Amino acid sequence: MKTLSISGLCKTFVDRQGRTVEALSGFSLDVAAGEFITIVGPSGCGKTTMLRIVQGLEERSAGTVTIDGREIRGPGPERGFVFQQYGLLPWLTAARNIAFALDARGVAQAEQAERIRVALETVGLSAFADHYPRQMSGGMQQRVGIARALAVDPDILLLDEPFGALDALTREILQNEMLALSERMQKTIMFVTHSIDEAIMLADRVVVMSARPGRIATIIDIDIPRPRAGRGEEIRESAAFTHYRRQLWDHLMAREVAA
Ligand SMILES: Nc1ncnc2c1ncn2[C@@H]1O[C@H](COP(=O)(O)OP(=O)(O)OP(=O)(O)O)[C@@H](O)[C@H]1O
DSSP states (O other), rough: OOOEEEEEEEEEOOTTTOOOEEEEEOOOEOOTTTEEEEEEEESSSSSSHHHHEEEEEEESSEEEEEEEEEEOOOOOOTTEEEOOOOOOTTTTOOOHHHHHHHTTTTOOHHHHHHHHHHHHHHOGGGGTTTTOOSSHHHHHHHHHHHHHHHHHHHHOEESTTTTTOOOOOHHHHHHHHHHHHHHHHHOOOEEEEEOOOHHHHHHHHHEEEOOSOOOOEEEOOOOSSOTTOOOHHHHSSSSHHHHHHHHHHHHHHHHHHHO
């Protein structure tokens, strides 16, 4: 398990017309080893930008990102990323999609088959290794996306609205799988979502971002005991959950009105 420290992160984009967009301004957060953080905020407040910088997919304009005290600049094997639109290559099977990621990370061929087998088993897709993305539902494709991130065996998992494109029922099923996974594997997780319920259900802490330029507006500790996997209905119906939902809703409404 690894700690992640983000300090004074700023990002200014310059578009083709030379106009500047300040996406992030002074985003700072310390994430403890094994902690599950969810991030919510108004549309366009810089959530994806922040996550992409932490993954090393995007340059920062200022600030630092450190993992266990070591500053990072580009992508690395200790971090795995899950995209909203799955990001699978349509001409490759589930297993080959995972192999492609392992190749990119320099994992030896001899090790790959076992890693792919374990990753697909973890997400319940052992029987679908040879299926192409078009032969799978959205939920299954995103399970492959998660398996691909897990196959690299990262300590830190970064997920950018991974269930945003799924129907409500599939979304709840995958949330439960995410809970089971995180409670079993003890990874450090940052998870961006637009769903208040999802943010509460999964998190140890919910980070609420301000409108663009994004920074942290408030952080809410979610004091709902773990393990939570398999207890979705009970938790959603609890007084604590209702309380957190109201609290988050009020914060987000205040941001949207201010935006
Ligand atoms: N490559 C880019 N060039 C110029 N502007 C960009 C670029 N990428 C993002 N932006 C702008 O930066 C701001 C933050 O974008 P970002 O996608 O990080 O927000 P977000 O909070 O993830 O949005 P959403 O909630 O809608 O997914 C937006 O105004 C966006 O238009």
